[in-house]
Amino acid sequence: MSLAIPPAARDALERWLSHLASVQGRSPATVTAYGADVSRWLDFLARHRGEGYGLAALVQVAQTDIRSWMAAERAAGLSSRSLARRLTAVKxxxxxxxxxxGGDAxxxxxxxxxxxxxxxxxxxxEDAARAMLNEVAYHxxxxxxxxxxxxVTxxxxxxxxxxxxxxxxxxxxxxPEVLRIRGKGGKERLIPTLPITREAVARYARLCPWDLSEGPLFRGAKGxxxxxxQVARTVAEARRRLGLPASATPHAFRHSFATHLLDKGGDLRTIQTLLGHASLSSTQTYTSVDAARLMDVYSRAHPRA
Structure with a gap:
């Protein structure tokens, strides 16, 4: 089904997506997802109202429009989490x-x-993470x-x-001992590197058959x-050999980094900086992980009458 988006609204959407990519430095995946989300909203407005609309109408939307749109999305089977993400894009x-x-939004x-x-x-x-570091080197x-x-290191x-x-x-x-990383939104952060990490990367660089004087650091089989x-497949094969759950994905190593730092006494602000989280609330999720693990131990070990 083609989208019924008026030309002015479509042009505004394209300008906004260009702004996200070029000015805010959002990733291509984020730009694509936001574009799809807002396109559905613009299409709904056109069909809901039964007529075209100008840009002013996109800013000064009635509460009934918002409620009708959200109800339609839920009726189409969209989860609460996905709808919340879609609403964020619209906002x-x-x-x-x-x-x-101009106008009151x-x-x-x-x-x-x-x-x-x-x-x-x-x-x-921690023992599973260490085992995975060795098991992925299976090729x-x-x-x-x-x-x-x-x-993986x-x-x-x-x-x-x-x-x-x-x-x-x-x-x-x-x-280097301190690595400069450009993360989401083009934001840079500095991350200390451990000797084991530097050694693992140096060993790969020595063995790599491709010229690493320029271009990407990590090369595929064809250069x-x-x-x-490919990394996801490698990790999936390693976790199957070790009998680990499907949650042991490449991203789980980032979660493990944060959780193990917190376990060893790392403070949330430092972990927030290392992870590149824009909001501390994102980092605070790891305190919930720690609390959940504590309650699990408590429920299994606490004496009952």
Whole structure:
């Protein structure tokens, strides 16, 4: 089904997406997701009202429009979590548009997101994380085994997102004691690197058959930039051999980095900085993980009458 978005609204959407990518430095995946979310909202407005609309109408939306849209999305089977994300995209777009076109966007910006239960991160136990660091180095080609081990060591040793690790270029060699990472929104952060991490990356660099004087640091079998899907497959194969749950994904190493730091007395502000979280509330999720684990131990070990 084609989307019934008026030309002026479509043009505004394209300008906003360009702004997200070029000015705010949002990732291509984020820009694509936001574009899809807001497109559905603009299409709904056109069909709901039964007529075209100008940009002013996108800013000064009635509460009934918002409620009808959210009800329609839920009726279509959208989860509360996905609807909350979609509403965030609509709010961000409307706020940007109001700054340029004028008007009062209070109704949209004050719309309440549906409540949903946040999924807690599922980190690996320390012994499982160590086992995975060795198990991923399973490939018969020595340089590929070293590459996979270096990538996972970076994820666990520095708490990187998979996109951040695979986005490193060869000019990061030799890996410094403090690594500069450009994360979400183009924000930079500095992360100390452990000797074991630097050694793993150096070993991979020595064995890699491709020229690492320039271009991507981590290479695929044909010399191009290593993709996240290949890393996911490598980690999945390793966890199956070790009998670990499906939650043991590449991203679980980032969760493990944060949780194990917290276990060893790391403070939330420092962990927030290392992870590159814009809000402390994102980092505080790890205190919930710690509390959940404590309650699990308590429920299993506490004497009962």
């Amino acid at each position: 961000t777009f409307t706020d940007w548009l109001a700054e340029r076109e 209070t109704v949209v910006l004050s719309a309440r997101s549906p409540r949903y239960r946040r999924t807690l991160p599922r980190p690996l136990a 018969p080609e020595e340089w590929i085994a070293a590459r996979d081990q270096a990538v 970076l994820l666990y040793g520095c708490g990187l997102r998979i996109s951040e690790a695979l986005g490193l270029d060869a000019d990061a060699l030799p890996l 191009g930039r290593l993709g996240s899907a």
